[in-house]
Amino acid sequence: MTRYVMVADLERCVGCQTCTAACKHTNATAPGVQWRKVLDMEVGTYPDVRRAFVPVGCMHCADPPCMHVCPSNATKQRADGLVTIDYDLCIGCTYCAVACPYQARYMIEKPNQAYTKGRMRHELQREESERRGVAQKCTFCVDRIDYGLANGLTPGIDPAATPACVNACIASALQFGDIEDPQSNVSQLLASHKHFRMHEELGTEPGFYYLWEDQ
Numbered sequence: 377m378t379r380y381v382m383v384a385d386l387e388r389c390v391g392c393q394t395c396t397a398a399c400k401h402t403n404a405t406a407p408g409v410q411w412r413k414v415l416d417m418e419v420g421t422y423p424d425v426r427r428a429f430v431p432v433g434c435m436h437c438a439d440p441p442c443m444h445v446c447p448s449n450a451t452k453q454r455a456d457g458l459v460t461i462d463y464d465l466c467i468g469c470t471y472c473a474v475a476c477p478y479q480a481r482y483m484i485e486k487p488n489q490a491y492t493k494g495r496m497r498h499e500l501q502r503e504e505s506e507r508r509g510v511a512q513k514c515t516f517c518v519d520r521i522d523y524g525l526a527n528g529l530t531p532g533i534d535p536a537a538t539p540a541c542v543n544a545c546i547a548s549a550l551q552f553g554d555i556e557d558p559q560s561n562v563s564q565l566l567a568s569h570k571h572f573r574m575h576e577e578l579g580t581e582p583g584f585y586y587l588w589e590d591q
Contacts, residue, residue, distance in 0.1 A: 532533060
């Protein structure tokens with residue numbers, strides 16, 4: 377079995393938002409739509425306070441609430457754990473956006489671009505008209521993963537088969553890989569660090585882990 381997950385090291389993340397920019401450039405998302413973003417938080421109690429930067433997006437849950445409420449079966453879960461959206465089946469009801477506890481879903485009704493006159497280069501390269509009027513979200517760059525697997529590459533190791541946000545991270549705070557493989561990069565990181573998942577109490581079993589301290 378294979379279960380792809382992402383790991384974010386909160387002690388490494390510097391809040392530069394490079395992952396956000398890489399995601400937007402790669403997927404040509406509309407202005408205001410951020411499949412990958414970084415929360416800037418203040419933690420601790422005065423005077424012992426500090427800033428924490430927390431990357432967020434679709435958590436690719438093992439038990440995704442968005443999938444259970446979808447009336448058209450547009451949201452599906454692959455055998456490798458990735459949660460996808462079939463734009464041809466989505467009816468734009470946004471039930472999934474309401475059900476998602478991570479606020480990771482978006483919907484754009486009409487064409488939108490960064491500037492009123494002319495499109496930016498990445499917008500021209502990735503004109504995604506099928507994403508209008510339907511739910512959209514982070515896919516863990518599923519197209520890159522599938523390309524890599526078809527060409528003998530390892531997701532999380534070979535850049536061409538790895539999500540754009542992971543490739544772009546200047547601090548190596550983001551990692552991607554197969555958690556079912558005990559020798560994978562993500563498995564070894566989770567074995568050597570204390571970690572948590574967001575809203576674990578909901579039982580969604582997110583596929584996004586946060587590291588915060590060595591074991």
